[in-house]
Amino acid sequence: MSSPAAEVARRLADDAEAVCRRYLSHGRREGHYWMVGDVRNSPGRSLYVRLAGTADGLRPAGKWTDAASGDHGDLLDIIAASCGHASFRETLDEARRFLSLPAVIPGERNPAPRKAPRxxxxxxxxxxxxxxxxxxxxxxxxxxxxxxxxxxxxxxxxxxxxxxxxxxxxxxxxxxxxxxxxxxxxxxxxxxxxxxxxxxxxxxxxxxxxxxxxxxxxxxLLGHGVRFGAAAPVMAAGEGIETVLSLRQITPGLPMIAALSAAHLGALAFPATLRRLYVARDDDPAGAAAFATLCERGRPVGIEVIGLKADQGDFNADLMTLGRPRMIGSLRSQLRSADLSLLL
Structure with missing residues (x-):
């Protein structure tokens, strides 16, 4: 990064919370961090921005990490991603407007292009x-x-x-x-x-x-997922890939989507043909909240949402420890009678 850009980044870090409130408006402050879904300002809690630096200087303000992807960067990256900039020049100009700095610093050379955030x-x-x-x-x-x-x-x-x-x-x-x-x-x-x-x-x-x-x-990720089978009136969804694949070992004819997290499960976009959605719930507060959100979203559009519970708290644990026959028996009592033909 060139020296002028480094100075802009430093000034942004001095007022990190104000930057977050402007460009990550779907997040909120929690302690010394600003929590949001990702650099594009999606709702959620995967990405956290440090609002105050540590005394030793090892963890400066303005640095962010996305726990879901492992990506990290500074507040210039946040501005670039949330605004959808195509060039670093656009980002610097926007940052200077935010900081009420002159649009062009005399003698400044054209900055080298930055790589897009990972x-x-x-x-x-x-x-x-x-x-x-x-x-x-x-x-x-x-x-x-x-x-x-x-x-x-x-x-x-x-x-x-x-x-x-x-x-x-x-x-x-x-x-x-x-x-x-x-x-x-x-x-x-x-x-x-x-x-x-x-x-x-x-x-x-x-x-x-x-x-x-x-x-x-x-x-x-928001609204999307890892898909197994084509969209249909009756489908299933869950958080993890292994959870969904374990369920498919018992109901291979049931199309499924792995949303990858509880937050993304609750925000899953409903396929147009969907009328009944089975949800492989994780047995924790986040899983319960995602299920409740799906029920609230599904009811007004005529989609029946039904929870599926694993005996061991996890469908892969059921598959590995209980075996297929006991898993089939457990699911038989949870599926609607019209869907029992989906079982092996």
Missing amino acids: GTPEAARRLWAGSKPLGGTFARAYLAARAIADLRDAEWLRFHPHCFYHPSEDDVPDVRRAWPALIAAVTDDMGNVTGVHRTWLDAAACDKAPVAYPRRAMGQ
Whole structure:
């Protein structure tokens, strides 16, 4: 970053809360942080901006981190993303207007273009394009170890052998920067890739990679999800990919969507044909809140929302510990009679 831009960023950090209130208006202050969904000002709590620096100077004000994607940056990145700027010059001009500074500083050279913030839909599509089919990969073995073997209609799952991992403050200093990963495409109703979800894997342990955040999503997630099967009048939705895939081992004819978090589950866009939605609820307050939100949204538009409860609190735990016959028996008592034919 050039020196004038660094000075603009410093001045923004001195008034970080005012910047957040202007450009991240869907968020709110919580303690020393501003919480919001993402850099594009979506509702939620994944992204947090530090409003005051620490005394040692190691964690300055104005720096932000997105817990969902692992991305981070400064307040200039926030302004660029929330305003949809195409160039860094636009961002600097907007920041100067906010700070009531002159639009042009005498003698300033044209700043070098900055890379777009990581986590954009474009970055997600590049990662998706660089991934390969699941067949014969470690990602397929990872799912099989969790009793997930039936992957019909799983064209939105791929594998990346060397997926970059951006360390967080919670990782050990020498954490590896790349791991194999299960890649899941987040799509809209038209099949356009708007984001990706990454599950970093450890081939030696046949488990998730030993990093602080082995699951991260990036791109435009709000309203979208990882889809299995075409939209239909009767569908199911859940938070996690493994939760949804576990349920599909028992009801493979039921189209499903993994929303990737409780907040995104509550905000899931209803397909036009949907009339009944089963929700694989996580047994926690966030899952209960997402279910209540879906019920409130579904009622006025004639969509029946029905909760599905796992005996072990998690459908993958049910699949692995109870087995398919007991899972079928449990679901038989929760599905509408008209939908029992969907069970194996």
